[in-house]
Amino acid sequence: MSDKMMLFPVFCVRPFVIVLIVILVLMVVALVALSIYGRKLQKKQEETQKEMQAASQSVSMLVIDKKHMKLKESGLPQLVIDQTPKYMRGQKVPVVKAKVGPKIMPLLCDEKIFALIPVKKEIRAVVSGIYIMEVKGLRSNLEAKPKKMKFSEKVKAKLSKKEK
16 A cells, blocks of 8 residues: 555645745746737737828928827817727827918827927928828928936036036
């Protein structure tokens, strides 16, 4: 009887080690799932970007105002607000109010482009629906505003000038 019992040796593993192994396995599974989900989202974003590029058109417009506003306060059509997810409706987005032809329209844009858009000037923009994709200056070059220096950076710059 004891010979048969010895065929399968009993491993003495502490509960702490078992918990660590389970956590490790769960983390590996979560990492694999997130990587698969991330690839799907990336493919979807590339497809929508291609569609937007295909539907884009170049328009000259006079920028009246630009602000970071909540979607509900931005003046966008109700259809656009209804189609956005509920968690996005409360977030502030970059909104540009511009005169396109005879109409004054609120347009959305990316943060990078928002920094380039001058206020009270005429620009040429590549627009897809209500989304500004690219901006070019109509009569002058567009430049981003220089980033403000922190106090410590200003002091360092003054000290380096004095040393020279």
